Amino acid sequence: xxxxxxxxPLPRGLVAICAVVVLVTGIPIIVTxxxxxxxxxxxxxxxxxxxxxxxxxxxxxxVALIATPVCGILGVAGAWFVERTQLPGGRxxxxxxxxxxxxxxxxxxxxxxxxxxxxxxxFGAFCILAVTYYPIAFLLSSAALRGMDPALEESAxxxxxxxxxxxxxxxxxQLRPSLLGGLLVVALATLVExxxxxxxxxxxxxxxxxxxxxxxxxxxxxxxxxxxxILLCALILAIETRLRGNAAYxxxxxxxxxxxxxxxxxxxxxxVLIGLTALATFSxxxxxxxxxxxxxxxxxxxxxxxxxxxxxxxxxxxxxVGLGVSAAVLTLLLALPIAVLATRYRGRTVSLLxxxxxxxxxxxxxxxxxxxxxxxxQYTGALYGNIVVLVLAYAVLFCPIAVLALRxxxxxxxxxxxxxxxxxxxxxxxxxxRVGLPLARxxxxxxxxxxFAFVLSDLSTTQVLLPPGMVTLGTDFWADSSTVAFGASAPxxxxxxxxxxxxxxxxxxxxxxxRLTAAAA
Amino acid sequence: MSxxxxxxxxxxFGARSVLTDVNLxxxxxxxxxxxxxxxxxxxxxxRIVMGFIRADSGQVRVGDVLVVDAPRTHVMPQHxxxxxxxxxxxxxxxLSVGQNVGFGLPRSNRKSGDRINEVLSMxxxxxxxxxxxxxxxxxxxxxxxxxARALAPRPKLVLLDEPFSALDAxxxxxxxxxxxxxxAEEGTTGVLVTHDQAEALSMGNQVSVLRHGELVQTAxxxxxxxxxxxxxxxxxxxxxxVLPGRADHGMVDxxxxxxxxxxxxDGPVDVMLRPEQxxxxxxxxxxxxxxxxVVVTSAYFGGQTMVxxxxxxxxxxxxxxxxxSQAPPVAGDTVRVAVHGGVMAYATSESTPPVAAExxx
Numbered sequence: 001x002x003x004x005x006x007x008x009p010l011p012r013g014l015v016a017i018c019a020v021v022v023l024v025t026g027i028p029i030i031v032t033x034x035x036x037x038x039x040x041x042x043x044x045x046x047x048x049x050x051x052x053x054x055x056x057x058x059x060x061x062x063v064a065l066i067a068t069p070v071c072g073i074l075g076v077a078g079a080w081f082v083e084r085t086q087l088p089g090g091r092x093x094x095x096x097x098x099x100x101x102x103x104x105x106x107x108x109x110x111x112x113x114x115x116x117x118x119x120x121x122x123f124g125a126f127c128i129l130a131v132t133y134y135p136i137a138f139l140l141s142s143a144a145l146r147g148m149d150p151a152l153e154e155s156a157x158x159x160x161x162x163x164x165x166x167x168x169x170x171x172x173x174q175l176r177p178s179l180l181g182g183l184l185v186v187a188l189a190t191l192v193e194x195x196x197x198x199x200x201x202x203x204x205x206x207x208x209x210x211x212x213x214x215x216x217x218x219x220x221x222x223x224x225x226x227x228x229x230i231l232l233c234a235l236i237l238a239i240e241t242r243l244r245g246n247a248a249y250x251x252x253x254x255x256x257x258x259x260x261x262x263x264x265x266x267x268x269x270x271x272v273l274i275g276l277t278a279l280a281t282f283s284x285x286x287x288x289x290x291x292x293x294x295x296x297x298x299x300x301x302x303x304x305x306x307x308x309x310x311x312x313x314x315x316x317x318x319x320x321v322g323l324g325v326s327a328a329v330l331t332l333l334l335a336l337p338i339a340v341l342a343t344r345y346r347g348r349t350v351s352l353l354x355x356x357x358x359x360x361x362x363x364x365x366x367x368x369x370x371x372x373x374x375x376x377x378q379y380t381g382a383l384y385g386n387i388v389v390l391v392l393a394y395a396v397l398f399c400p401i402a403v404l405a406l407r408x409x410x411x412x413x414x415x416x417x418x419x420x421x422x423x424x425x426x427x428x429x430x431x432x433x434r435v436g437l438p439l440a441r442x443x444x445x446x447x448x449x450x451x452f453a454f455v456l457s458d459l460s461t462t463q464v465l466l467p468p469g470m471v472t473l474g475t476d477f478w479a480d481s482s483t484v485a486f487g488a489s490a491p492x493x494x495x496x497x498x499x500x501x502x503x504x505x506x507x508x509x510x511x512x513x514x515r516l517t518a519a520a521a
Numbered sequence: 522m523s524x525x526x527x528x529x530x531x532x533x534f535g536a537r538s539v540l541t542d543v544n545l546x547x548x549x550x551x552x553x554x555x556x557x558x559x560x561x562x563x564x565x566x567x568r569i570v571m572g573f574i575r576a577d578s579g580q581v582r583v584g585d586v587l588v589v590d591a592p593r594t595h596v597m598p599q600h601x602x603x604x605x606x607x608x609x610x611x612x613x614x615x616l617s618v619g620q621n622v623g624f625g626l627p628r629s630n631r632k633s634g635d636r637i638n639e640v641l642s643m644x645x646x647x648x649x650x651x652x653x654x655x656x657x658x659x660x661x662x663x664x665x666x667x668x669a670r671a672l673a674p675r676p677k678l679v680l681l682d683e684p685f686s687a688l689d690a691x692x693x694x695x696x697x698x699x700x701x702x703x704x705a706e707e708g709t710t711g712v713l714v715t716h717d718q719a720e721a722l723s724m725g726n727q728v729s730v731l732r733h734g735e736l737v738q739t740a741x742x743x744x745x746x747x748x749x750x751x752x753x754x755x756x757x758x759x760x761x762x763v764l765p766g767r768a769d770h771g772m773v774d775x776x777x778x779x780x781x782x783x784x785x786x787d788g789p790v791d792v793m794l795r796p797e798q799x800x801x802x803x804x805x806x807x808x809x810x811x812x813x814x815v816v817v818t819s820a821y822f823g824g825q826t827m828v829x830x831x832x833x834x835x836x837x838x839x840x841x842x843x844x845x846s847q848a849p850p851v852a853g854d855t856v857r858v859a860v861h862g863g864v865m866a867y868a869t870s871e872s873t874p875p876v877a878a879e880x881x882x
Binding site for chain 2: 149151152154155156157158159160161162166169170173174176261
């Protein structure tokens with residue numbers, strides 16, 4: 001039988017490596033819990049008394065609860081129209097639907113704040129989260145749709161189902177495993193989001209943690225509050241585990257590699273085009289438009305500021321790209337064993353190890369960054385203030401994203417490929433190096449680019465762990481936008497957008513693909 | 522009355538024509554096979570009948586309903602009421618066997634499970650199998666469940682796309698028998714598409730040969746085997762011995778003597794007969810209707826032995842004979858050969874090389 005994953009004994013070496021990965025990704029959580037405990041009960045009580053926790057927590061959960069399903073709906077709908085219908089201009093829509101994930105979220109935030117006061121507060125926060133994170137659902141759904149055997153839909157049609165019922169009864173259940181993984185990441189990311197709200201003055205639970213540092217100078221107080229977010233994350237992981245169940249659908253039938261027929265949209269074409277245009281306007285054009293306005297608004301003073309700041313552009317770009325590339329490589333290395341384990345084996349240990357990596361999403365970036373700074377200053381004095389720590393922090397923070405991206409590509413490589421390599425005398429590692437990795441190369445590259453984009457988008461971690469004297473595009477943008485004027489920050493924003501555009505193209509053409517599927521596309 | 526009627530169906534992809542003027546009629550309650558090599562357009566024809574792709578021109582009628590009148594009418598697949606068994610089954614991996622089988626049933630029938638158990642037993646599975654997951658089934662079981670799923674809503678017509686590909690020989694025979702039995706039990710018309718001539722001949726009440734998008738012959742399995750419309754069809758549906766000859770008055774003269782023609786023709790011809798029509802006699806008595814030959818190779822298949830022979834006369838012409846003798850001749854033996862039954866002959870064309878003898882490619 002093809003593609004069936006048997007319950008075979010887990011290879012001890014792989015499990016041991018994965019356990020090490022989980023330990024590494026768990027560093028900030030362990031440190032944070034330690035910090036919280038060090039303060040004693042008095043600090044705990046003080047931290048909870050000092051903040052109006054309940055409304056902030058409710059607001060945070062509320063915005064995540066609304067934004068996550070909306071991301072799912074936008075992503076799945078977009079993927080369906082791009083991959084499975086005769087939508088005019090399919091490739092261009094794919095680019096526009098991927099783009100928002102590569103645009104630094106603080107840029108989006110400032111762009112929306114420039115639109116007007118109605119986008120301050122809850123509504124604005126929801127909009128920014130929805131348009132920033134739906135591409136994750138879009139990318140995962142697109143990959144799953146491409147991997148689906150068209151004979152499934154045809155069989156459902158032959159059994160009397162119309163297009164909509166085929167979608168509900170056959171397509172959506174197939175998307176469920178990968179979509180749930182994506183929505184898990186979205187839900188966790190939105191809960192601990194901070195950068196997205198820097199422009200619109202929307203206070204969340206995370207903001208109250210940050211104020212523990214900035215106002216009360218209390219690390220243990222902040223860590224105590226962060227434990228609430230760890231609990232929330234554990235709760236969401238438990239819910240997702242229940243929802244996902246054992247639903248890892250390995251196709252029992254791969255059919256022929258015939259590309260699926262695309263559905264004709266007919267009279268609904270204009271409606272779909274209007275909807276997609278609206279989505280692209282909200283998610284891509286608002287930041288781009290804001291950027292153009294900032295250039296136009298540049299006053300003589302701010303232009304002078306920009307001229308002074310432009311000297312920073314090249315070193316900032318080099319640092320950003322260097323950080324992005326090294327973080328991408330390290331993240332992929334961390335994620336690789338987990339992805340291999342999750343796609344080739346089943347069982348409690350496997351899901352436990354895989355889900356444990358998601359815990360690094362439980363902490364707000366700032367808390368995680370401070371945990372890293374604290375840990376290095378306490379235990380490895382030599383590394384304190386070293387850029388290596390920043391790269392490691394990125395790798396830990398973005399590991400779940402890389403696991404997600406790698407799993408999609410590895411999941412499409414049939415076990416028979418590995419089995420053939422093994423039968424030809426290759427050990428598991430050499431089989432992975434000579435067969436698995438080369439086949440999954442497009443998907444791995446896309447995963448790396450996604451991490452690269454997340455690094456460019458990051459503000460909190462970078463500000464805490466970037467060695468003194470160094471600048472990145474993000475920190476320069478932020479410094480200028482908060483002190484001088486938007487005009488001065490425009491060159492940095494523009495450079496970020498150029499890098500984002502490149503990342504978008506790679507993601508659109510490579511994400512979730514293997515060399516087999518990439519060649520066919 | 523026919524359950525499926527294709528009239529002048531044509532389809533091209535870009536400049537490439539895949540089907541040209543296909544006319545096919547399948548009788549109600551029968552099993553019909555569409556036989557073609559890969560790229561012959563057989564799957565395209567099946568997908569047009571299903572409604573997965575649109576014909577460029579032509580009509581398709583299912584029962585009394587005109588489902589295709591290209592390019593104007595195209596009834597959507599879900600409204601055609603045709604059962605479909607995809608290659609390798611295409612079972613929904615997120616549903617159990619029972620849920621798969623009940624997929625096309627109205628909600629109320631899905632609950633009761635009567636019909637589900639009924640069709641499961643029809644394909645040789647039990648109600649215990651209903652709880653299993655598709656990934657736990659063997660290849661043969663997957664095909665059976667797929668057929669049960671297609672039969673459950675009681676379609677008049679079921680289309681099967683290479684339903685037995687990738688099954689081993691024994692499983693193939695068993696699954697084939699289960700399919701024939703289930704279709705007969707339901708009184709459902711079956712149309713299967715295959716590249717396997719043995720499968721087409723053994724399953725179909727009618728076999729249609731599709732070549733480069735054209736239906737070249739539709740006949741009963743026996744007629745197709747014995748009186749193929751041309752030499753290429755003859756060689757496609759089975760082993761063929763081809764000899765040069767000259768035909769007149771319903772008879773043909775060739776290296777194997779003067780033989781009876783099944784269809785009249787005159788002039789220079791290629792004579793076609795089946796290897797099992799050549800009787801191999803060891804130590805046979807010399808006679809006017811038998812010829813001496815030397816065995817070149819002998820391949821034993823258990824029930825049958827294929828023997829390549831070189832005729833002593835006719836410049837050592839090589840022919841293939843099939844013998845069911847339990848003591849078949851071996852290489853080097855001298856035997857006598859004789860032909861029984863009528864043979865086919867086709868006008869020698871320029872395109873057919875004047876080969877002395879040809880074994881099916």
